Amino acid sequence: MQSSTTFTYWSDRRRGSGIGVAQAATTLAASQATSPKSSRRMKVAEVARHWPEYLCIAPFFVLFAVFFAYPIAWSFVLSLQRWDGVTEARWVGLDNYRFVLNDSVTRQMFSNTLLYLIILVPLGVLLPMMFGVILNIPQLRFRGAFRTILFIPVVTSVVVIGIVWRLVFGTANGWLNGLLAHVGLGPYNWLKDAQLAHVPIVSLTIWAGLGFSTLIVLGGLQSIDQDIYDAAKVDGASGFNTFWKITLPLMRPIVIFLLIASTIQVMTMFSQPYVVTRGGPANQTLTPLLHIYNIGIGATGAPRIGDAAALSFILSAAMFVVVFVQLGLTRLKGGE
Amino acid sequence: MSAETASSQADNADTRLLKARRRSAGSVLTRVLLYGFLVVVSIICLAPFYFMISGSLMDRGEMFKIPPQFWPQTLIFENYTELFRRFPFLTYMRNSVIIATAQTTGVLFFSSLIGYIFAKRQFPGKRWMFYVVLITAILPNGQTTIIPFYLLMVEFNWVNTFWPLIIPWWAPPLSIFLMRQYISAGVPDELMDAARLDGESMMGIYFRIVLPLVVPGLVVVGILQFIAVWNDFLYGLLILKTDEMRTVTVALTEMSRRTQAATLYGPLFAGIVLATLPTIILYFVFQRRLTQGILSGALRG
Numbered sequence: 293m294q295s296s297t298t299f300t301y302w303s304d305r306r307r308g309s310g311i312g313v314a315q316a317a318t319t320l321a322a323s324q325a326t327s328p329k330s331s332r333r334m335k336v337a338e339v340a341r342h343w344p345e346y347l348c349i350a351p352f353f354v355l356f357a358v359f360f361a362y363p364i365a366w367s368f369v370l371s372l373q374r375w376d377g378v379t380e381a382r383w384v385g386l387d388n389y390r391f392v393l394n395d396s397v398t399r400q401m402f403s404n405t406l407l408y409l410i411i412l413v414p415l416g417v418l419l420p421m422m423f424g425v426i427l428n429i430p431q432l433r434f435r436g437a438f439r440t441i442l443f444i445p446v447v448t449s450v451v452v453i454g455i456v457w458r459l460v461f462g463t464a465n466g467w468l469n470g471l472l473a474h475v476g477l478g479p480y481n482w483l484k485d486a487q488l489a490h491v492p493i494v495s496l497t498i499w500a501g502l503g504f505s506t507l508i509v510l511g512g513l514q515s516i517d518q519d520i521y522d523a524a525k526v527d528g529a530s531g532f533n534t535f536w537k538i539t540l541p542l543m544r545p546i547v548i549f550l551l552i553a554s555t556i557q558v559m560t561m562f563s564q565p566y567v568v569t570r571g572g573p574a575n576q577t578l579t580p581l582l583h584i585y586n587i588g589i590g591a592t593g594a595p596r597i598g599d600a601a602a603l604s605f606i607l608s609a610a611m612f613v614v615v616f617v618q619l620g621l622t623r624l625k626g627g628e
Numbered sequence: 629m630s631a632e633t634a635s636s637q638a639d640n641a642d643t644r645l646l647k648a649r650r651r652s653a654g655s656v657l658t659r660v661l662l663y664g665f666l667v668v669v670s671i672i673c674l675a676p677f678y679f680m681i682s683g684s685l686m687d688r689g690e691m692f693k694i695p696p697q698f699w700p701q702t703l704i705f706e707n708y709t710e711l712f713r714r715f716p717f718l719t720y721m722r723n724s725v726i727i728a729t730a731q732t733t734g735v736l737f738f739s740s741l742i743g744y745i746f747a748k749r750q751f752p753g754k755r756w757m758f759y760v761v762l763i764t765a766i767l768p769n770g771q772t773t774i775i776p777f778y779l780l781m782v783e784f785n786w787v788n789t790f791w792p793l794i795i796p797w798w799a800p801p802l803s804i805f806l807m808r809q810y811i812s813a814g815v816p817d818e819l820m821d822a823a824r825l826d827g828e829s830m831m832g833i834y835f836r837i838v839l840p841l842v843v844p845g846l847v848v849v850g851i852l853q854f855i856a857v858w859n860d861f862l863y864g865l866l867i868l869k870t871d872e873m874r875t876v877t878v879a880l881t882e883m884s885r886r887t888q889a890a891t892l893y894g895p896l897f898a899g900i901v902l903a904t905l906p907t908i909i910l911y912f913v914f915q916r917r918l919t920q921g922i923l924s925g926a927l928r929g
Contacts, residue, residue, distance in 0.1 A: 339751075344830055344831075345751040345754075348741050348742065349757065352738070352742055352761060352799040352804060353760075355798060355799050356764060359777065359780070359796035360796075362776075362780070363777045363780060364772075367775065367776045370776060377779075426662065433663075439919070440915065441670045441673050442670070443911075443919070444908065445676075447855050447907040447911040448859065448904050449858070449903065451861040451877050451880075451881050452876075452877055452900050452904060455881070455896065456676045456680050456683075458884070459893075460675075465691075465692050465696045467696050470696035470698070499672070499673070503673075507919060507922050507923065560772070562771070562861075562862050563861050563862070566861075566865075567881055567884065584772075585774060589775075589866070597775060604773055604774075604775055607772045608773070612767070615766060615767065619766070
């Protein structure tokens with residue numbers, strides 16, 4: 293009996309999906325009226341009858357569990373061990389956490405990350421908003437061309453463009469210093485100076501990411517109902533007021549999205565420092581992922597898998613917290 | 629469609645705004661500043677492409693001249709022949725094509741199938757299962773777990789193979805979400821009911837009704853995926869150990885690290901030009917569909 297219903301469901305000759313829902317609903321309602329034992333059996337039968345659907349969506353859950361959830365759990369186990377990948381692993385409790393939180397290189401990495409968050413997250417929201425609003429002005433000539441040009445960097449590889457960046461910011465024969473020499477500035481030691489080395493990293497990140505965020509903002513701007521603007525105009529609101537009082541509040545979901553996206557982007561920055569500055573000079577541009585890669589793979593000495601896993605776990609936790617705080621912020625303000 | 633009407637409405641509102649602004653005194657100056665600013669930004673966006681092309685056509689002496697040259701005095705094309713002579717660049721390109729194609733094909737199949745199930749089928753637990761997909765779309769992706777991911781690949785014996793760059797990425801939550809949106813909007817229930825009456829099974833409907841109707845959505849998701857895989861670097865660096873397995877991005881980065889002595893910068897730049905071309909061409913061919921796809925995706929997200 294049960295297998296035959298499953299079969300008819302799979303081939304689905306007789307009923308439309310709407311009827312199917314109604315049936316499922318009545319089945320469930322009926323099952324709740326009867327004894328708990330038989331209701332559970334009905335539910336199990338209902339689930340069993342739908343095995344084709346579960347089979348089809350299973351790949352998502354399997355891939356997620358194996359390649360993403362399991363490694364996160366494993367990184368916690370690894371973080372409690374000392375292991376170089378070759379010799380026997382040793383349980384060390386929270387020693388790795390204690391070590392990485394006091395390690396001077398890791399501390400430098402944390403302060404770099406904080407600096408990049410302070411610089412890049414506000415810019416990651418403000419610049420796309422500015423370009424989105426400008427490129428949404430319909431009287432703007434060559435609007436399409438400007439949009440196209442702004443988006444081109446998005447389809448390129450950050451790491452490949454980073455190789456070009458190295459030469460642009462090179463010292464003696466760098467193109468940027470060559471340009472600056474024309475106006476009597478420089479030469480600057482962009483890649484070797486502790487402060488200036490942030491310039492190529494930050495500029496490459498903005499250059500590569502601006503187009504996509506701007507397009508998201510444009511999508512948000514175009515979704516705003518125009519009646520609101522008409523009403524504001526009737527009330528005699530100025531352009532500035534319209535933006536501040538109408539556009540910005542309605543764009544809150546987009547702003548939150550940009551906040552989350554640029555925060556995650558900064559916290560997982562890898563290609564820029566890997567290829568442009570290699571984390572130098574003196575670890576001034578070392579980012580979390582590059583640090584994890586270096587110590588975990590053993591690019592600097594023997595692999596320290598425990599330390600890398602501890603850092604991974606701290607970083608994952610930090611990102612969860614940041615994302616949920618930012619999401620909670622939307623929920624809170626949106627509910628008012 | 630709706631995005632277009634929205635934009636034309638936006639046009640009307642902004643027209644009035646702009647007309648009002650045009651009457652004000654400083655408008656000419658504002659416009660000059662605005663266009664000047666946009667031109668400068670455009671130049672910054674395009675400058676790296678200028679540098680990579682010009683660098684690929686310079687000979688070594690010119691490239692390291694002080695002060696720097698911005699365009700070669702005599703165009704040379706030896707860098708390109710040198711690139712293919714010294715490096716298995718075609719192999720790198722082939723590897724990138726294989727990985728990007730295999731991953732994109734899988735993503736298109738699984739995200740449209742899973743999107744179809746979530747859009748059109750009813751089954752117990754559907755709501756919370758879809759919530760799980762949405763939450764994983766918001767969560768940061770696997771990058772923080774590169775070390776355990778790598779160790780897992782060691783266990784699988786997958787290091788230095790293409791599998792880790794293909795299979796784990798086959799069901800990205802964002803693509804599932806996008807395909808679900810395309811399918812609920814683009815496949816009428818009446819059509820599916822009719823097919824069901826004709827005796828089509830669930831999979832029959834997927835292959836014969838759903839897939840043909842969501843081709844535009846598949847193109848957008850597919851192109852974005854292909855570009856993302858082509859440009860991926862971190863996982864390639866992690867997994868691909870020997871030279872003949874490397875993708876273009878990993879190979880070029882390794883080349884740039886090895887060419888500290890500045891001897892191979894010409895071929896390196898030729899490689900950069902060739903590695904950048906495919907995605908730029910894809911972008912220009914599918915530009916309107918892509919931007920429209922992202923724009924409408926933004927409305928839903």
